[in-house]
Amino acid sequence: MAKNIQTNIKVHSADSGLQKKFGGPGALQKIFTPERITKAETKIDEFKESYFDDEFTQLEAINAAAIGKVDRAAVYEGAKALKGQTEALGFGFIMKVSDSLYKYLEDKEELNKNDVLVVQKHAEAILAGIEKRERGWGGILESELLSTIEMLVDKFSKK
Amino acid sequence: MAIATIKNISVLVLDNEQKIANLVKDVLVALSFPDRLVFTASDGYEGLEILRKTPIDLIITDWELHPNEKYSKLVKSAIIRTRWGDFPPTNGANFVDCLRTSSKSPNRFIPVIMLTGPTQSNHIYYARDCGVNEILMKPINAADLARRIIAIADHPRDFIVSPNYRGPDRRRKVGNLPEGMEERRKVDMKIFKNTTIAS
Numbered sequence: 001m002a003k004n005i006q007t008n009i010k011v012h013s014a015d016s017g018l019q020k021k022f023g024g025p026g027a028l029q030k031i032f033t034p035e036r037i038t039k040a041e042t043k044i045d046e047f048k049e050s051y052f053d054d055e056f057t058q059l060e061a062i063n064a065a066a067i068g069k070v071d072r073a074a075v076y077e078g079a080k081a082l083k084g085q086t087e088a089l090g091f092g093f094i095m096k097v098s099d100s101l102y103k104y105l106e107d108k109e110e111l112n113k114n115d116v117l118v119v120q121k122h123a124e125a126i127l128a129g130i131e132k133r134e135r136g137w138g139g140i141l142e143s144e145l146l147s148t149i150e151m152l153v154d155k156f157s158k159k
Numbered sequence: 160m161a162i163a164t165i166k167n168i169s170v171l172v173l174d175n176e177q178k179i180a181n182l183v184k185d186v187l188v189a190l191s192f193p194d195r196l197v198f199t200a201s202d203g204y205e206g207l208e209i210l211r212k213t214p215i216d217l218i219i220t221d222w223e224l225h226p227n228e229k230y231s232k233l234v235k236s237a238i239i240r241t242r243w244g245d246f247p248p249t250n251g252a253n254f255v256d257c258l259r260t261s262s263k264s265p266n267r268f269i270p271v272i273m274l275t276g277p278t279q280s281n282h283i284y285y286a287r288d289c290g291v292n293e294i295l296m297k298p299i300n301a302a303d304l305a306r307r308i309i310a311i312a313d314h315p316r317d318f319i320v321s322p323n324y325r326g327p328d329r330r331r332k333v334g335n336l337p338e339g340m341e342e343r344r345k346v347d348m349k350i351f352k353n354t355t356i357a358s
Contacts, residue, residue, distance in 0.1 A: 008322055014315035015268065018216055021168055022312050031163045031191055032305040040189035040301030047182050084176045084223055087276050090298030 048089050052130050059130075065123035070116050075123070076105040082126065093142050094129040097122055097149060104153055114156045121152055169196040169213065173206045173220040173251065174274075179299075183219060183274075186301050190308075202227045203254040210258075210265040217311065218258075219304075220251040222275040222282050251275075252282070252289040259290040259325040267325065268318055270311045274299070290326025292316070 022028050061074035062082070082098040101122040108115060125145050170187055174180040180199040188194050198213065200206035203224050209215070226249065255271050258264050272293045275282045283294050293307040316327040 010320040011328075012268070012318040012320065014317050016315055018168075018270065019312045019315065021216065022165065023163060025313060027163065028305075028309045028312055031165060032309065033162060036190050037302050037305060040186045040305075043185045043189050044182065044299060044301060047185075081176060084174075084221075085179055088174075088176070088179045088182070088221075088274070088297050088299050 044089075048091075051085070051089060062123045062126055065119050066127050068116065068120055070111060070119045072105060072108070072111050075119055076102060079105065079122070079126075091129070093146075094126055096146060097125045097129065100149055100153060101126070104157060118152045118156050121149060125149060164191045165193065167196070168192060168216045169198070170217045170219060171206060171209055171213075171215045172197065172199045173201075173203065173218065173224055173254065174199070175201055175221065175223055175225055177201055179221070183299065183304075186299065186304060187219075190301065190305060203251075203257065206254065207257070207265070210269075215266070215269060217308070218255075218269055218271045220254060220271060220273055222251045222273060222286065224251045224254055225249060252286045252291065255286070255291050255326075256289040270315075270327075272304075272307050272311070287329060288324065290324070292327050 019025060019027075022031070059078065059082075061071055061078040064071065065075050079098045079102040083095055083102050086092075086095040086098065101119065104115075104118060104122070111119070128145070170192055172180045172183045172187070174183065177199070180201065184194075184197045184199055187197050198209050198215070200209055204226060206218075206220070251273050255273070258269065258271070259267050270292045271290070272295055273286050273291045274295050274297055275286065277296050277298075286294060292311055295303055295307050316331075319326065319328055
């Protein structure tokens with residue numbers, strides 16, 4: 001039941017309905033057993049393992065962009081999807097590059113020669129990250145690639 | 160002895176990326192949520208439609224929740240008028256804000272867990288102020304998700320309705336104050352009483 005603290009603030013008492021539906025206090029600790037948590041973690045690991053092997057239509061646009069054939073709309077959608085998915089899965093490098101690409105293309109309706117170059121460099125970096133599955137990445141190689149991309153974006157996003 | 164399972168809890172998972180929504184669903188099912196009661200939606204509007212038709216107990220939404228193709232052009236130009244009010248839920252926090260405040264909301268009190276990127280602290284404050292119950296940092300981790308669900312079920316919080324905020328009580332600290340320290344409002348009351356007597 002709601003009680004008035006001040007004239008315009010109401011506080012509804014905490015509802016334990018969900019707790020009851022789960023089976024009462026402490027029931028969830030018994031339901032979420034270590035075995036079930038491990039099984040759930042395995043689902044994530046399996047998904048990550050096969051993620052880049054599955055049919056991934058958005059990558060077609062990234063592949064084409066890497067050889068200079070840039071379809072702005074397709075690359076934008078591909079980068080957006082990659083960013084969302086790799087962030088959720090913990091592929092940090094690909095997430096950073098696709099985020100940069102998606103933001104770069106966000107307000108650009110038409111692409112000039114320099115924009116195509118920027119997109120191409122992003123696409124090359126994404127494909128390199130995918131090829132390596134990010135294993136053994138990090139350190140100097142990753143930061144060098146990211147800083148190169150950052151410099152390109154800084155240079156060509158200013159009009 | 161049989162291990163307890165979850166029987167009748169329904170969950171709605173919202174993510175622009177269907178693959179990720181399905182992955183979260185798989186994780187929930189592995190944690191023993193019934194497959195038939197875990198629903199997925201790819202944007203806020205689809206989510207609201209599911210909520211209108213189905214009783215949902217828990218929502219898990221991504222921060223990134225752009226409207227689908229059919230709404231995106233409209234959202235760029237103006238706020239769109241929907242059956243839920245003048246809300247364009249362009250991200251997960253807006254979606255929660257819509258749920259908490261719209262007069263046509265199907266359930267203002269429903270608990271919400273939000274998934275957000277690892278470096279977006281401003282998102283966390285904004286999501287909290289929109290009425291999100293729990294925040295879960297990406298990458299997705301089953302143990303952390305389980306912990307958030309336990310927190311929501313076993314430690315429910317008061318629900319505040321004020322002119323500026325609707326959602327779970329944002330103050331989480333409970334327990335005793337350090338020795339020798341008094342609760343601030345009690346100190347304030349003493350000062351108030353002394354001032355009144357003196358005057």
